[in-house]
Amino acid sequence: MSSNLTIKGARIFDCMEWHDDSLLVVEAGRIVSIVAEKPDRTGETVDTRGHILVPGFIDLQVNGGGGVLFNEQPTLEGIRKICEVHARFGTTALLPTLITDTREVTKAAIEAGVEAKAAGIPGFLGLHLEGPHLSMMRKGAHDPSLIRPMQERDLDELLACMRALGCLMVTVAPENTTIEQVERLADAGITVSLGHTDASFEIACAYAAAGARVVTHLFNAMSGLGHREPGVVGAALATGTFFAGIIADGFHVEPAAMDIAIRSKQGPGQIFLVTDAMSTIGTDMKRFHLNGRKVVREGGRLMLHDGTLAGADTNMLSSVRFVNEKLGVPLEEALRMASAYPADAVGIANHKGRLLPGADADFVLLTPGLELESSWIGGRKIFESNVDM
Known part of the structure; x- marks a missing residue:
């Protein structure tokens, strides 16, 4: 050509x-x-x-696709397959996302990301490391035995990863990450996202002031919006510097809550779409394993044995259709939520979105x-x- x-x-x-x-x-x-x-x-x-x-869709939270779960296959070929599969649904740039795992798996994932960048894998944007520095109280589907505080060694590895990749998002909780650590990560250009946290509104705002700029899957695995304690949800909506990802599958967030959030979000930070997609995307598989635990695919949901949602069974084009058709979001805004806003969130608007x-x-x-x-x-x-x- x-x-x-x-x-x-x-x-x-x-x-x-x-x-x-x-x-x-x-x-x-x-x-x-x-x-x-x-x-x-x-x-x-x-x-x-x-x-x-x-514009091609940009997905900042993709755990897998095509039968590949990044945690189970943290390799160059795993990344290649995930990118190939999501391109079938309009995603032209994505962050393969590693859910809380061991140091060894995390190291392998970072090495695979560096290889993917060097190989020029179409659609590979960088990495999203979702954990392990999260809240036990809001762990969701993350393995509690692997959750831990961020140490100096972890911070150094993240800084090195950013230098190698040029685009890195990390989801952390204030319960296991300090203000000073977030400042150092943000100063290095890493996109720091708050997620899986029971932090208060005041603490979330303090972390935003320190450089955290995104909230991971709004409403899910975080302190909710209360009339006396607005929580992380309230901070995400009221703090203009925060962007917030949201899973638009109709299961993770009630459509009415999504509609309220979209209409009330203070800018310039915006709400953008993420899939939180797992290995089931592009396949007919009915189950898979995450950190040794079985996840079952049923009725559009992915669930652990206790009913906890474990990622999502959706793609970006379906998400665009959902907010456009179910919520009545104008098509133009739905498209921005899948392209321009995620590009803004990770600072790549000069060439993507x-x-x-x-x-x-x-x-x-x-x-x-x-x-x-x-x-x-x-x-x-x-x-x-x-x-x-």
């Missing part, structure tokens, strides 16, 4: 406005412009025949009915479905 590419025949949403009767111009994997007339240039022209062209000149040519083509036609990364088609217009 030529490094010069022109996409015509699509209604284009650049994440700010729609462009009708326009063309997307790509060169060397980056967007040159959106123009009304075809420029005088050589290269390939693709006629999309009336599709919708939107919007179809602007100089940005990576990561985009998806959708039918008017919001079915995926194809996914593109760096101006290269990496997945094509067989849906008809």
Whole structure:
């Protein structure tokens, strides 16, 4: 394929406005412009025949897919498979996410991430380490025997990981992480997220002031919004610097609560979509294991034996449809929640999440009915479905 590419025949949403009767111009994997007339240039022209062209989705919390759970296969090939599978659902950049595990597994995951970056795995953005420095009280599906306080050794390893990868998110709880540690992580450019915590509103705000900028899966595994103690949920909504991921599968959060949160969130930080997807995505598997514990897939849920939700059985395109169709969120905002806002949350808005000149040519083509036609990364088609217009 030529490094010069022109996409015509699509209604284009650049994440700010729609462009009708326009063309997307790509060169060397980056967007040159959106123009009304075809420029005088050589290269390939693709006629999309009336599709919708939107920025590729960015998923900051992906535990697995295609039968691979990152905790069980923390390898280069594991990352490759996860990225390949999620591209089938419009995700063009993601953070493979490691749930609380042993030091050995964490080390292997980081090494795999460094290999994936060196190999240029399409869709690989960096890593998300969700734990082990969490709250026992709000552990969720995380193995309590592996939860522990952050030590100097842990902090040094995270700083080294950031230097090697350039994009790293860590989910921590104030119960097992100090203000000073968060300041050092944030100063190094690491995206610090509060999650699996029973912290108070006041403590959550103090950690935001120290540099924490994201809240992991809003409402789930955190102190709730009370009328005298607003908790982490209240801090996430009231503190403008916080971004917050949310799982839009209809099980993790009641739709009415999602709607209230989206409408009440103070900016500039926004609520964005995450899948929290597990190995079941793109497969018909009915069960898998997490830290030696069986997880069962049933009725759209993934559950431990006691009914605790263990990740989610959803993908990003389904999440976009959910907030658009079930909550009535305008399509434009639903798309921003899957692309622009997660890019903003991890500080990559200069080259991801919007179809602007100089940005990576990561985009998806959708039918008017919001079915995926194809996914593109760096101006290269990496997945094509067989849906008809």
